Amino acid sequence: MTREPPATNEGWYALHDFRTIDWDAWRDAPEREREAALDAGVSFLRDRVDVTDAEDGSSAVFSMLGHKADLLVIHFRPTMADLDTAERAFEETAFAEYTDQTNSYVSVTEVGGYTNEEMTKEPSEIEDTGLARYAESKLYPEIPDSEFVCFYPMDKRRAPGENWYDLPFDERADMMDTHGEIGKTYAGQVSQVITGSIGFDDYEWGVDLFSNDATNIKDLLYELRFDESSSKYAEFGPFYFGRQFPPEDLPAFMAGEAVPAEEDDGASGHPHGEGDHAHGEGGHHGESESHHGHGGGEGGHHHGESGGDRDSDDDAGSIRGELEDLDIYAGQPHGEDVYAMVLYSEADPDELFEEVDGLRGNFDHYDTHVKTAVYEASGRDRSAVVSIWETQSAADTAGGFLADLPGIVARAGEESGFGTMGMFYTVKPEHREDFVEKFETVGGLLADMDGHLETDLLANREDENDMFIASQWESKDDAMSFFRSDAFSDTVDWGRDVLADRPRHVFLA
Incomplete structure (x- = not known):
C-alpha cells in the first residue's frame, strides 16, 4: 500500500564545500606565492559572504x-547554477591549488507540511503573518553569526519492522510533532537550517546547527537521540564541527593563529557578535516539519533591556542600585531573569x-x-509593542520579527540621549480612572x-488595567532627579492603595 508523503516547499540551494589544506605544499611555497594565494582566497571568500555573485x-x-576537513564554506543561493559557478570559481583561485575537496554536500532548503499544510505554500501566499515569516526564514536563511556550526547528513530508516x-501519515506527523517540542526548549540557544537532498546527494537531509555554546549543540542532539523518531527511525552520517571566522582572517588561519583574530576593542572570539540571532528552534530535523516560533530573525536586532556592552551593563547595575536605595524596585518586569523590548509603530492599531x-x-x-502585547496611548498616533522573554538571546531573536511589523518607527531609547524608563503597573479596576x-x-x-x-501612558488593548509608562530623558542624571523628587515619592506612596501588584521600573535602552 502506498503511503501518503508530506507536501514540501523548497527555497535556496545549498552547497557545503569541505576542504583540506596541503600543508606540505603550503610550507614549501615561496612567500610571494603564498601571499598571492591568500589575496585570492580572501577576495573570493569576501565576495561570496557579501553575495556579489x-x-x-x-x-x-x-x-x-x-x-575530516580543515575548511568549510557554506553557500545558500537561489539556483543550482549559482552553486555550480561558486564551486568552479573557487577552483580557479591560486589559493585552491593548496586545497583538496575531501567532501561536499548538495541540497536545498525545505519545509514540510506534517503539522501545517500552510507551510508548503510560498510565504507570500500564507495569510498568517508570523507563519509566513517563519517559512521565509527556513526557505531563505541567513547564516547566523554564531561561533560554532555542526553539520551532519541523515536518513530515515527502512529496516524490517522499523521502516x-x-x-x-498521522503516526509520522505525531512523532515529528514530539520531536519538534524538544527542539523548542533550545530556542535562542541553537539555530538550525534543514535541507533536503533526495536525488542530490547520498543522504536524504542535511542538518546545520549553529550556537555560541558548543555544549548546547551536544545537549540538544543527546536529548533528541531518546526521541522515538530518532532512536528508532533515524540513520546518521558523519558529523562535522567547526568555528566561524571572517574571510579577512584567512591569513591568520593559515598561519596557525587564533581565528577570529583578536580585535583592538577587546571583542570576543565570535566572528560578528555575541547572540544567536537566528531561527532559534534547533532540533527539528528529518523531513523538515513545520513547527514555527520566534526563530528566523536576522542578526543584529538588539532590541531589549540588556545589551552586550559591559559599560552599559555596569551603568544599568548602578542605576538599579540607586533606585533600590530609594526603595524603588528596578528589576526587569515580571522578575529578575526576564528581558523586555519595546518598539513603537505608527501603523493602524487594528492592523498592528x-x-x-x-x-x-x-x-x-x-x-x-513570557508576554507580548500592544499598548496604546490616548491621543497619540503610535502604539508600543512590548515583548518579554526569559533570555536575552530569545528576545533578540524575536526582535528580528518584531522589527518587521508595519509602521515601526523606533525602539525604546533611540529617540533620546539617555534612554527610556519603562514603568509597568497593574491597576485595581476600581481605581483605573484615579490612576x-x-x-x-x-x-x-x-x-x-x-x-x-x-512621557506617555499606554494601556494594554487586551487589558485596560495593565498600564505601561514610557518616559524618555536626555541623561541619567535628569531621570534620577525625578526619581529622587518628593513628587515621585508621594506618587509611590499613593500607588500602594490603587495597584494590584508591585510596580516594575525598567531601563529599556
Missing part, C-alpha cells in the same frame, strides 16, 4: 576541528494588533516567552523638569 543568498567560512516510509497576535501565537510555542488622573498630574510636573523629553 548572485541576486541573493548567504555564505560563511568555518575552521573545522578534527581530521519510516511504511508508517501511516492582528500581526502581533499572529506572531504571539508562534512565540507561545516557546517556554522562554489616569494621577498620571496627568505627574505629567504636568514632568513637563517642567530639566532633561525630560516626553
